[in-house]
Amino acid sequence: MRILLVGPPGAGKGTQAALLAKNLGIPHISTGDLFRANISEGTELGRRAQDFMRKGELVPDEITIGMAKDRMEQPDAANGFLLDGFPRNLAQAEALDGILTDVGLALDSVLDLEVPEDEVVRRIAGRRMCRQDSSHIFHVDYTPPKAEGVCDVCGGELYQRDDDREDTVRKRLEVYHSETEPIIDYYKAQGLVTTLSALGAVADVTQRALAALPDTA
Incomplete structure (x- = not known):
């Protein structure tokens, strides 16, 4: 199963992606x-990305797309994968469709995690x-430390x-609304x-x- 997880910062995408991938047995x-x-592996794409990151510039789509393509072609992704943070914009979404179409595949589902903006903040x-x-990691409301400003675990x-x-x-929410949210409509048009x-x-x-995932059995 090939799944894309989207949602604003603070929606818990990383946590849910890890749990879903483990449940489904996909990377x-x-x-x-x-x-x-x-x-860390010193790949050509990694070196190119690091050059931009050192200058404080955004990594171009073509580099991100290249990294994603290489990863999706690894043996452990043969039976599916769960994408988190890619695609981040319409150009990347269209590139992903092209990559999958070239090998006769497609996304099975796009899960949009919805959280009110005030809750995200x-x-x-x-x-x-x-x-x-x-x-x-602590939270002033949800998991406060026993003593304000002091780590319960090590005293740091x-x-x-x-x-x-x-x-x-x-x-960050403004960037999400302008750049990433449009891919939701893009995939809605595909019924995903x-x-x-x-x-x-x-x-x-x-x-x-x-x-919410489709039954692909």
């Missing part, structure tokens, strides 16, 4: 992982990270990342989109997503 392919893998702006270990200082600040989050509420317990959202 989770995220843009961030593609960049990290290609850069609350989720992201409330996060606090531990300076000593970034895997220790908790802080708010610059890209988690409310003004930055709202700018199911919109799901991403509110509630993580396990509940996962069950909603699994129930």
